[in-house]
Amino acid sequence: MDLMIRRHEFFEAHWNCSQYNASAIPESERRHPFYGLFLFGVSVVYMVLYVPCLYAMTRKELYANPCYKIMVQMACYDCITIPITGLLSGFLSFYGVMYCDARLMNNIVGTVLLVDLLRVWMAYSWAAVILALNRIASLTDKKHWFRKNPVYFWLSIPLLVGLVSSVFGTPVAYSPILGSWTFNPFIESVVDVDNFYSMPIHNADNLSFSIILPTIYIVFFLKNRALLKSKSHSVASKKDFSLFIQCCIISACITVAATGYTFIQFLPLPLWIAKVSHILWLLVQGSPPIVYLLINRSIQRILLKKILFHVKSTLASNSGGGNSFGNVIGTAPSNAYS
Numbered sequence: 001m002d003l004m005i006r007r008h009e010f011f012e013a014h015w016n017c018s019q020y021n022a023s024a025i026p027e028s029e030r031r032h033p034f035y036g037l038f039l040f041g042v043s044v045v046y047m048v049l050y051v052p053c054l055y056a057m058t059r060k061e062l063y064a065n066p067c068y069k070i071m072v073q074m075a076c077y078d079c080i081t082i083p084i085t086g087l088l089s090g091f092l093s094f095y096g097v098m099y100c101d102a103r104l105m106n107n108i109v110g111t112v113l114l115v116d117l118l119r120v121w122m123a124y125s126w127a128a129v130i131l132a133l134n135r136i137a138s139l140t141d142k143k144h145w146f147r148k149n150p151v152y153f154w155l156s157i158p159l160l161v162g163l164v165s166s167v168f169g170t171p172v173a174y175s176p177i178l179g180s181w182t183f184n185p186f187i188e189s190v191v192d193v194d195n196f197y198s199m200p201i202h203n204a205d206n207l208s209f210s211i212i213l214p215t216i217y218i219v220f221f222l223k224n225r226a227l228l229k230s231k232s233h234s235v236a237s238k239k240d241f242s243l244f245i246q247c248c249i250i251s252a253c254i255t256v257a258a259t260g261y262t263f264i265q266f267l268p269l270p271l272w273i274a275k276v277s278h279i280l281w282l283l284v285q286g287s288p289p290i291v292y293l294l295i296n297r298s299i300q301r302i303l304l305k306k307i308l309f310h311v312k313s314t315l316a317s318n319s320g321g322g323n324s325f326g327n328v329i330g331t332a333p334s335n336a337y338s
Helices: 008-014 033-057 066-095 099-139 150-168 200-223 225-233 238-263 271-295 297-319
Strands: 173-175 180-182
Touching: 033 066, 033 271, 033 297, 066 099, 066 150, 066 173, 066 271, 099 150, 099 173, 099 200, 099 238, 180 271, 200 238, 238 271, 271 297
Parallel strands: none
Antiparallel strands: 173 180
16 A cells, blocks of 8 residues: 555556556466356355354354454454455456456555455464464463453454554455466566565565464474363363364464465466465365364354244244244253353
């Protein structure tokens, strides 16, 4: 944003299409309809799956847990990013729209994406670090780190990181040839030897995050294997242990995606690696609802309770008020964090 507003002349000098003929690139290299349909379809599925998860996580019995506050924050980031990484990326790949095919649109969207996409990604990555610290604090009886007001301090850190990156970052553009987002809008033909299009803060963020997050989990695991074993067998601690495993799975996906996307920005890698990195990025945004729906029993319980209540109400209205389910709804436990 700062580049396009305060340094507009520099932007126009290096982000113009006067020396670039997008139509010279064969349509077979630009258009990837199956890849585009895949991105579009998968993102629709992810968005649909997130609806029930967000409903469950924002219920009072779960949202009272600081862990779920962090998970809801990350879910909101996902719901902002998926339409861009999935729906828009799929559309651009399907039709093979290059930067210079629609420069004005790309500049407008690129600026919005800079504010949204990069800000959200960098905020999301550090929210994952905070989530890891929260799970470790819970397992090591340090829950007071996140109780009541302190949790809002932790939640403000990703927001601050995202705000700084959105103001001083570099616009991004989608390359249908690579099938991914890049800082260099002409990456297919122009080698950025002078680093005009680089964004050091983004690369530094991804690299540091890719080191810090797995290090937190690995060090904790190596130092607390006995503790984890006892927690996994303790009935009272199984809920915390289950959440720890869920967070490990999600964090592993985030780390792989961050590492891959960093290297494609400045290394001449094969095209398939760029596509795989982008798919992994989309997987990062879509994996949480899948993990929650398959593993998280508290979310499953709330959704089952809601479904049974809806079915009971429908049957009652159709049968004139009969109660076919007895007291099933009233006996469902609600205060669990597994």
